[in-house]
Amino acid sequence: MWEKFTSSAKRIIKYAHEEAKAAQSDSVGSEHILLGIIFDRRSIACKLLKSMNVDLDELDTKIRENLTYGNYKFDNLDFDANAKRILELAYKEARDVRHTFIGSAHMLLAILKLPDTKACQILNSVGVDYEGYSKKFLEKLAEDEKKADEPESIQAYSAKSRQKTPVHPEREQTTTGRDFLSLLLWTGISTEAEAVLRLALEDAAKRPDKRLTPEDLLFAILKLEPLEITAFLNKYGVTYDQAIEYFKDTKKEDLPEKKPDDDTKGLAEDEKT
Numbered sequence: 001m002w003e004k005f006t007s008s009a010k011r012i013i014k015y016a017h018e019e020a021k022a023a024q025s026d027s028v029g030s031e032h033i034l035l036g037i038i039f040d041r042r043s044i045a046c047k048l049l050k051s052m053n054v055d056l057d058e059l060d061t062k063i064r065e066n067l068t069y070g071n072y073k074f075d076n077l078d079f080d081a082n083a084k085r086i087l088e089l090a091y092k093e094a095r096d097v098r099h100t101f102i103g104s105a106h107m108l109l110a111i112l113k114l115p116d117t118k119a120c121q122i123l124n125s126v127g128v129d130y131e132g133y134s135k136k137f138l139e140k141l142a143e144d145e146k147k148a149d150e151p152e153s154i155q156a157y158s159a160k161s162r163q164k165t166p167v168h169p170e171r172e173q174t175t176t177g178r179d180f181l182s183l184l185l186w187t188g189i190s191t192e193a194e195a196v197l198r199l200a201l202e203d204a205a206k207r208p209d210k211r212l213t214p215e216d217l218l219f220a221i222l223k224l225e226p227l228e229i230t231a232f233l234n235k236y237g238v239t240y241d242q243a244i245e246y247f248k249d250t251k252k253e254d255l256p257e258k259k260p261d262d263d264t265k266g267l268a269e270d271e272k273t
Contacts, residue, residue: 004091006103007192007228008043012036017077026072027080030111030119035063037104037111045104048136054126062122082117086110097141101191105137192227196220215247 005013016036020028037045038056046056079087089110094102111119112130123129200216221230222240233239 003190004094004100004102006101008040008104009090009102009107011040012043012104012107015039016083020077021074023067024070024072025068025077026070026074028077028083029068029080030082030086030114030117031063031067031122033083033086033107034111034119034122035060037108038063040104043104044140045108048105048108048133048140049128051136052128052132054128059122059126062126063119066118066122082114085114086117086119089113097138105140109134109137192224195224196227199223215243218243 012033013036016028016032019035020032023032025032037043038049038060040046041056049056049059086107087110090102090106093106093109093113094100099106108123109130111117112123112128112133114120115124196217197220200220201212203219204210204212204216219240221227222233222238222243224230
């Protein structure tokens with residue numbers, strides 16, 4: 001199941017462990033996971049909370065006021081029973097909406113399904129319940145489906161029906177191409193990698209020669225901001241617009257357009273990185 005967690009969800013788990021260790025707890029509990037969720041303010045879970053008029057700073061303070069502090073100093077902490085239930089329910093929440101990934105929003109929905117946990121009780125105290133949050137979540141799903149052609153949405157690309165990529169009529173498939181497809185089918189592909197490849201192929205298909213290039217893959221990575229590798233590249237000053245400008249001077253073929261200025265992101269942005 002771990003491989004289904006998005007980059008953002010994995011960061012949530014990592015931060016939850018750090019919070020549990022900082023509190024010298026003997027295990028990772030629901031409240032630590034909730035702290036992990038609201039740590040990344042760019043995640044879908046946080047954006048949905050803000051759309052429900054939740055002050056995330058106040059929520060953070062409220063969670064910390066309800067933490068149980070111990071005197072344990074373990075390097076490796078296990079999940080307590082409630083935290084394990086949250087992870088299991090997050091998988092179910094993702095499956096119920098036919099998502100191939102588990103993100104921050106699925107994890108928050110799972111918490112809200114468990115009214116006996118500290119995290120759920122804290123969320124309820126600020127006016128967030130399962131029904132209300134689930135409604136916001138489904139509205140976001142519908143919105144992403146309408147914007148399925150926007151490059152910033154990983155969910156939009158990964159959730160598309162798996163249609164076969166048509167072969168260009170003027171090009172025969174090479175042995176290397178067949179070997180590549182066989183290898184891809186044998187090894188499988190992550191949600192994020194599928195989104196990158198799908199977007200890169202769509203950009204390549206817009207050019208007369210229909211050939212996928214390394215630049216297409218780079219542009220796709222830089223468009224899909226929720227990826228960890230995108231955050232890494234941005235950290236060192238490599239942005240989508242800068243890449244476009246650079247390759248304009250070295251490439252004669254058509255390049256993708258610059259990204260729009262809007263702030264729309266897809267559900268896997270949980271995955272924000």
